[in-house]
Amino acid sequence: MTSLFLWVLVVLIIPNLSPYIASLISSAPSRIKIGREIYRITQVEKDELGRKIYKEAMKELIKKYPILAENLSEAEAREKAARNPAYQEAYQAQREAIENSWREANIIQSNKANVIHAELTRKEQAQTRLSLYLSMISPFADFTYLATDLLSTGMKNILHFQQLSQTYRIFSPNIERKRWPCFKNRIRR
DSSP: OHHHHHHHIIIIIHHHHHHHHHHHHSOOOOHHHHHHHHHIIIIIIHHHHHHHHHHHHHHHHHHHOGGGGSOOOHHHHHHHHHHOHHHHHHHHHHHHHHHHHHHHHHHHHHHHHHHHHHHHHHHHHHHHHHHHHHHTTSHHHHHHHHHHHHTTOSHHHHHHHHHHHHHHHHHHHHHHHHHHHHHHHHHHO
């Protein structure tokens, strides 16, 4: 009876409990919490930072172009820029300041979000590895991992697929940019 209990424990219970034990030993924050934090950083904080950078840039521009101190609507500013070459130069500098300030805010906040996401990924991978090692106490789990790896359906295959998809995400914008003019030419024909 004791050997049957021991066999059930080692073969069935330990591999199934290993994810729970790993989450207790090496905890990772929830994806929902991280998603909310990334949303806050990339939306709310980004907007505040963009406005702050823009205000600082506008202070410098108003010193250089006092004509920009007038509060005109976008349509009025375009109309005035079309009539007055001096205002057009100031208007163009203002547009560049807006673009540069928002680009800078996007870069800063994206870097913050990437750090948080990378930390989450690192913690999840550590938890998965710990769970895998804990489950390998069981010979049945060892056999299952070996068989699935030999059939290219196991953990190694999943890791390989994740690496390929990550590489695709990195290089796909460049590929699309290069291929898009070819598609445009084909559509026009």
